[in-house]
Amino acid sequence: MSRILHRTIGIGLPTAVAGEGIYITDREGRSYIDGSGGAAVSCLGHNHREVLEAMKAQMGRISYAHTSFFTTDVAERLAEQLVELAPKGLDYVYLVSGGSEAVEAALKMARQYFVEIGQPQRRHIIARRQSYHGNTIGALATGGNAWRRAQFKPILPETHHVSPCYAYRDMQVGETPEAYAERLAVELEAKIVELGVDKVMAFVAEPVVGATLGAVGPVADYFKRVRQVCDKYGILLILDEVMCGMGRTGTIFALQQEGIVPELVTIAKGLGGGFQPIGAVLLSEKIYRAFADGSGLFQHGHTYIGHPIAAAAASKVVEILQRPETMSNVAKMGERLQAGLDAALGQSPYVGDIRGRGLFRGVELVVDKETKQPFDPSRKLHSRIKRESMQRGLMCYPMGGTIDGINGDHVLLAPPYIIQPEQIDLIVERLAAAINAAVAG
Numbered sequence: 001m002s003r004i005l006h007r008t009i010g011i012g013l014p015t016a017v018a019g020e021g022i023y024i025t026d027r028e029g030r031s032y033i034d035g036s037g038g039a040a041v042s043c044l045g046h047n048h049r050e051v052l053e054a055m056k057a058q059m060g061r062i063s064y065a066h067t068s069f070f071t072t073d074v075a076e077r078l079a080e081q082l083v084e085l086a087p088k089g090l091d092y093v094y095l096v097s098g099g100s101e102a103v104e105a106a107l108k109m110a111r112q113y114f115v116e117i118g119q120p121q122r123r124h125i126i127a128r129r130q131s132y133h134g135n136t137i138g139a140l141a142t143g144g145n146a147w148r149r150a151q152f153k154p155i156l157p158e159t160h161h162v163s164p165c166y167a168y169r170d171m172q173v174g175e176t177p178e179a180y181a182e183r184l185a186v187e188l189e190a191k192i193v194e195l196g197v198d199k200v201m202a203f204v205a206e207p208v209v210g211a212t213l214g215a216v217g218p219v220a221d222y223f224k225r226v227r228q229v230c231d232k233y234g235i236l237l238i239l240d241e242v243m244c245g246m247g248r249t250g251t252i253f254a255l256q257q258e259g260i261v262p263e264l265v266t267i268a269k270g271l272g273g274g275f276q277p278i279g280a281v282l283l284s285e286k287i288y289r290a291f292a293d294g295s296g297l298f299q300h301g302h303t304y305i306g307h308p309i310a311a312a313a314a315s316k317v318v319e320i321l322q323r324p325e326t327m328s329n330v331a332k333m334g335e336r337l338q339a340g341l342d343a344a345l346g347q348s349p350y351v352g353d354i355r356g357r358g359l360f361r362g363v364e365l366v367v368d369k370e371t372k373q374p375f376d377p378s379r380k381l382h383s384r385i386k387r388e389s390m391q392r393g394l395m396c397y398p399m400g401g402t403i404d405g406i407n408g409d410h411v412l413l414a415p416p417y418i419i420q421p422e423q424i425d426l427i428v429e430r431l432a433a434a435i436n437a438a439v440a441g
Contacts, residue, residue, distance in 0.1 A: 006391075007076040014390075016344035019046025022416050022423055024395070032390065033415075036397035036425045040210060040243045040360070040414035043270040044320060051316045053274050059311035067306045072309050075311040081318045082282060085252050089261040090282040092297070095306040099242035099268035100134030102279035103204075106264045108300050110202040110236045113287050118293035122201040126191055128164045131407070132212040133204060133240050142204050145212045146405025160195060162187050164209060165218045168353045168364065169372065169403065173238035177219035185225035190412045192233050200237040203229075203265075203409060207254035210243035211399055213353055214362030214410030217249075221256040236287075237262035242279065246270030247321045250331050250358030257357070263287055321417075330417050333424055334358040337413065350439050359417060364402060365435070374408040377401070382409040384438035394430040411435070 001165045006013065022045050024032050034042055042049065057074060058074055058434040065072055079093035094109075096102050107125065114122040127133065129144035140149060141156035144164070145230075149156065165185060167206060171180045192200050203226065211214040230237045238263045244254045248270055251257055255265065263286070268279030291298055320326055338354065338361060345351040345363060352366035365381055375381045382398035389396050402408030 006305055006387070007147055009189075011413065021045045021047070022419055024114065030393065032393050032395050033423065033427055034395050035389075035413050035415050035431070036395050037270075037414045038274060039177060039269065040248060040412075041272075041398060042274040043247060043417050045416040045418045046274075048073040048273070048275070048320075050320065051273060054312045054316035055275065055309055058309050064308065066303070068107075072306065072308045075306040075310050075313060077168055078311045078315045078318065082280065085318070085322065086265070086282055087261045088255065089284055090265060091285045092283050092288045094281040094283065095311065096268075096279045096281065097277045097302060097304045097307065097310070098279045098329055099266065100139045101302060101305075102242060102266035102268050102281050103134045103139040103142065103240060104136050105300055105407060106238050106281045106283075107202070107204075108266060108380065109281065109283060109287060110238065110300065111349070112295075112299060113202050113236065113290050116290040121199055124143050124195045124200045124205060125202050126188065126200060127161055127196075127204040128161060129161045129165065129207075129382055130164045130321060130402075131161075131204075131206055131209060132210050132243075133206075133241075134242070136384070143212075145401075147362045147401045148152065150405070159190060159349065160192050160307055164213065164216070165222050166209075166213060166216055167219050167257050168216070171219070173358070174327075175365060178221065181222040181225050182222040184263075185224060185229055188226060189229050189357040192229070192235065198259045200235050202238050204238045204240060206240045206244060207258060208244040208357055209414060210360070211412060212365060213402060214399065214412050215357070215360045216362065217355070217357055223255070223260050236264060238266070239265040241269045241323045242266050243414075246317075248360045248414060249356075249360055249380075250327065251336060252321060252327070254357075272310060272314045275317070276307070277304075278307070278310040278314045307372070325418055329419075330358045331419075333415075333419050333421070334361070334423045335367060336421055337361055337415075337427070340424060342432075345385050345431040345435065348435070349437070353428045356413075358418070359415055361413045362410050363413075363431075363435070363441065364408070365439075375401060381438055382411070383411075384441055385411055385434055388434035388437045388441075389431060390440065391431040392434055394427060396427075396431060397432075405428045 018025040119226040133143040265282040274277040353364040382400040397412035
């Protein structure tokens, strides 16, 4: 009998005992391709020798120093690495222990920024429906994942939501991507005006939406239009790259493909590669300067922020991500994954859309390809696909409620960046078989 309160009670999870490369092995000796990197975490696979050696070396120096007393060389080095890699304008780093913490910190930075500069009336946060920004109270409130929010709604702080950029379902017949992007920007501006042009503090969005929608990227110049709206009303733009960042979409930061720079960016997951819990917020000079010239502090903190061993692991991960062959492989294998999915599933009457960037791909399931009608949620198709995939030795990330928190099913794939062509082909083969079995079951 397990004494752990597992995410789902009584399902009898296999016990992982070893990991190597893109594979995880359970206690019975079964091997699974980690086709989702856990939750888009294990970007360099498992048991990476260079990362483990970096962690061991740091353990031999110092394993913990509270950040109210000390900084450490390894944390300082990681911050330097991240600023060097980030688009110009993101000049400082605040280290945390995960994605939800990063989003919480970014929200508090946004609020404190306006207090520091004498605009305390700015309190509203606008985000997008069908987004996911974490499971802490503030992050959950900001996210638009209806299913995750439902039972906690009475205790969630007020947050406002606008439409996602979800072209597969929401772009109108005959509407161009540019016109669709403009329509969404108009909707955002209307929400700002509704709430009060001097009352909104931040707009929060994932550059490529991960778990809730399944690798949905923006159309045309959507984010440039969003940036313009935020600038017009003096609103901070927070981009959440916890899942889609750190090379997952083919560039170190997903926002680099949009040609804009936000005031705040959150990263985690791939930053530590699963070797240690770590996340970070990258912030602009103007936010840092407001704190430095004002109260002289950021009124926030957690016990394990800037943890030296986590910083050592992340520093080595970031170093490896910078090697030309790493991002080159993400691009090549991402193209192969998309092509393989198109070939194996593109003609399926039950696959409505195959999308994504780099090694971040989503497959949306439908009953009818023409009408885009989703499966009845009572079938729990996503759960069936997960079960069938595991039986075939594949870990993927299926989710339900794709459309509105209740209806719709998709599968997210986010394999390690070290994956090879034949392993991509195995993922496609096993996923296609799992989907076919789940639909027929």
